[in-house]
Amino acid sequence: xxxxxxxxxxxxxxxxxxxxxxxxxxxxxxxxxxxxxxxxxxxxxxxxxxxxxxxxxxxxxxxxxxxxxxxxxxxxxxxxxxxxxxxxxxxxxxxxxxxxxxxxxxxxxxxxxxxxxxxxxxxxxxxxxxxxxxxxxxxxxxxxxxxxxxxxxxxxxxxxxxxxxxxxxxxxxxxxxxxxxxxxxxxxxxxxxxxxxxxxxxxxxxxxxxxxxxxxxxxxxxxxxxxxxxxxxxxxxxxxxxxxxxxxxxxxxxxxxxxxxxxxxxxxxxxxxxxxxxxxxxxxxxxxxxxxxxxxxxxxxxxxxxxxxxxxxxxxxxxxxxxxxxxxxxxxxxxxxxxxxxxxxxxxxxxxxxxxxxxxxxxxxxxxxxxxxxxxxxxxxxxxxxxxxxxxxxxxxxxxxxxxxxxxxxxxxxxxxxxxxxxxxxxxxxxxxxxxxxxxxxxxxxxxxxxxxxxxxxxxxxxxxxxx
Ligand SMILES: *[C@@H]1O[C@H](CO)[C@@H](O)[C@H](O)[C@H]1NC(C)=O
Ligand SMILES: *[C@@H]1O[C@H](CO)[C@@H](O)[C@H](O)[C@H]1NC(C)=O
Numbered sequence: 001x002x003x004x005x006x007x008x009x010x011x012x013x014x015x016x017x018x019x020x021x022x023x024x025x026x027x028x029x030x031x032x033x034x035x036x037x038x039x040x041x042x043x044x045x046x047x048x049x050x051x052x053x054x055x056x057x058x059x060x061x062x063x064x065x066x067x068x069x070x071x072x073x074x075x076x077x078x079x080x081x082x083x084x085x086x087x088x089x090x091x092x093x094x095x096x097x098x099x100x101x102x103x104x105x106x107x108x109x110x111x112x113x114x115x116x117x118x119x120x121x122x123x124x125x126x127x128x129x130x131x132x133x134x135x136x137x138x139x140x141x142x143x144x145x146x147x148x149x150x151x152x153x154x155x156x157x158x159x160x161x162x163x164x165x166x167x168x169x170x171x172x173x174x175x176x177x178x179x180x181x182x183x184x185x186x187x188x189x190x191x192x193x194x195x196x197x198x199x200x201x202x203x204x205x206x207x208x209x210x211x212x213x214x215x216x217x218x219x220x221x222x223x224x225x226x227x228x229x230x231x232x233x234x235x236x237x238x239x240x241x242x243x244x245x246x247x248x249x250x251x252x253x254x255x256x257x258x259x260x261x262x263x264x265x266x267x268x269x270x271x272x273x274x275x276x277x278x279x280x281x282x283x284x285x286x287x288x289x290x291x292x293x294x295x296x297x298x299x300x301x302x303x304x305x306x307x308x309x310x311x312x313x314x315x316x317x318x319x320x321x322x323x324x325x326x327x328x329x330x331x332x333x334x335x336x337x338x339x340x341x342x343x344x345x346x347x348x349x350x351x352x353x354x355x356x357x358x359x360x361x362x363x364x365x366x367x368x369x370x371x372x373x374x375x376x377x378x379x380x381x382x383x384x385x386x387x388x389x390x391x392x393x394x395x396x397x398x399x400x401x402x403x404x405x406x407x408x409x410x411x412x413x414x415x416x417x418x419x420x421x422x423x424x425x426x427x428x429x430x431x432x433x434x435x436x437x438x439x440x441x442x443x444x445x446x447x448x449x450x451x452x453x454x455x456x457x458x459x460x461x462x463x464x465x466x467x468x
Contacts, residue, residue: 031281032464034290034297050305056354057308057454064347069448070182071340073329077441080176081398085391087202179399181445186258186400187265187277195393203251203385246306247378251385253307254404256300257453259287264456281467284460304453307408311447314411316352319345320421321435344444375416382409400449407446410439 068074266280288297321327322344329340386405392398414421420433435443 030465031285031289031467032461034285034292052355053305053308054454054458057451058458060350061347062451062455064343064350065444065448065451068340068343068347069445071329071336071343072331072333073337073340074441074444075180075182076178077181077399077403077445078176078178078438079399079402080173081179081395081402082175083390086387087391181403184396184399185265186261186396186449188262188267188280189394189396196397199388199392200255202391203388204248247381249303249306250310250408252300253303253305253450254408256288256304257307257450258400258404259300260284260304260453260456260460261449263287264459279459279463281460281463285464301457304450304457308450308454310415311408311411311443311450312351312354314414315348315443315447316354317418317421318414318435319348319352320424321433322348324424325427378412378416382412403442404446404449406439406442407444407449410435410443411446413439414443 263280263284265277266283267275268278268280269276285292287293288301290298293300322341327341329337329344331337382405386402386409389398389401389405392401417433424433
């Protein structure tokens with residue numbers, strides 16, 4: 001365990017240094033600089049810099065990872081989207097609005113009829129439209145081909161949930177269903193406003209190791225926050241021990257990544273013929289521009305890189321598990337399964353070769369007992385966050401939220417299990433360390449999301465440059 005901690009703390013320390021050192025630059029000029037100028041350059045204590053990460057990810061990793069994630073093993077994720085929210089009464093986006101009208105269930109009613117009968121006021125009508133749009137865009141397409149349905153029946157899973165960071169989704173439940181992730185891309189759904197706010201607020205508020213004394217909202221996106229309060233917030237954050245700070249930064253990175261996707265696959269235009277999805281620069285700027293966000297945006301982007309490095313590190317550490325001869329990416333198609341395993345190993349070797357050289361030991365802090373306690377704290381908070389995902393009102397957002405928290409939870413499990421992985425037998429079953437199919441699928445898809453975000457940042461950088 002301690003090596004896992006030593007590494008984690010080292011990584012956190014290093015990344016923290018890198019992100020706290022660049023705050024005093026001149027106010028940036030162009031739109032691109034306002035989002036990105038603080039997110040560049042060398043990362044202290046590490047032989048790499050943001051540009052190296054970008055190049056490594058965008059040209060070497062991303063294309064291969066995309067290919068892997070399109071394979072049958074990785075595109076079908078079993079998930080129970082029908083679990084009730086354990087924390088408060090589940091009020092869906094539409095329930096919150098004019099319930100009596102029930103506009104969201106009425107797929108069968110032709111659009112023309114609906115708009116005519118509900119047109120009692122302009123405002124109500126707008127609400128209904130907004131609500132319908134959110135419901136429609138947020139819906140999960142659960143269709144699977146017959147062939148796939150047969151195949152998934154064969155997929156064996158031997159679950160062992162002893163050391164899980166996430167609430168094991170009851171995938172045995174009749175409510176759990178396979179979802180085709182390729183049919184349900186993460187993109188703009190119209191799910192925003194108070195409901196979405198509430199989720200993120202609860203995640204930050206309840207689970208980021210907030211000390212009793214802190215009164216102001218932890219969610220840095222919360223409105224009505226002045227400059228001095230912001231400084232209080234960051235000095236509070238700096239006062240936390242490095243691991244707890246890291247927890248906050250992982251959540252913030254996840255939040256940032258999701259917002260990059262929503263901005264990159266925004267519903268730009270909708271006609272009866274087609275929907276057009278694409279980059280919405282305004283949306284991106286509202287979330288990441290240094291001036292518009294009072295300095296928050298660049299910090300969020302740095303947290304995204306931080307999350308990237310953590311997941312990248314976990315993948316490099318877990319290579320021995322996948323290298324064992326009896327590990328298969330089982331779907332029943334022997335040739336394809338072997339090809340996919342080769343591709344997976346190629347990707348993991350590539351990741352391992354990434355020049356991320358931290359001096360892990362010099363950052364080691366705390367004794368064994370303390371490390372154990374922190375691991376347990378992390379685990380409990382993380383499980384909690386995965387349960388909060390059951391409260392997300394929009395199904396598609398719930399799907400990707402669950403998948404990404406489970407993926408990050410799996411990455412943390414790996415980092416905390418370094419010794420167990422190192423001691424794994426080369427063949428035969430590994431009882432000490434095991435990953436279930438669910439964990440493997442979520443780990444790679446979650447990393448795929450962050451990898452896509454990093455790639456999208458390049459696109460946004462180019463787009464922002466082109467408008468000036
Ligand atoms: C882009 O997003 C903004 C909100 O940030 C919205 O007002 C605008 O209509 C969007 N643009 C397009 C073309 O959809
Ligand atoms: C989990 O989240 C709930 C709801 O926000 C909160 O009441 C509870 O204190 C949290 N528990 C932990 C261990 O974080």
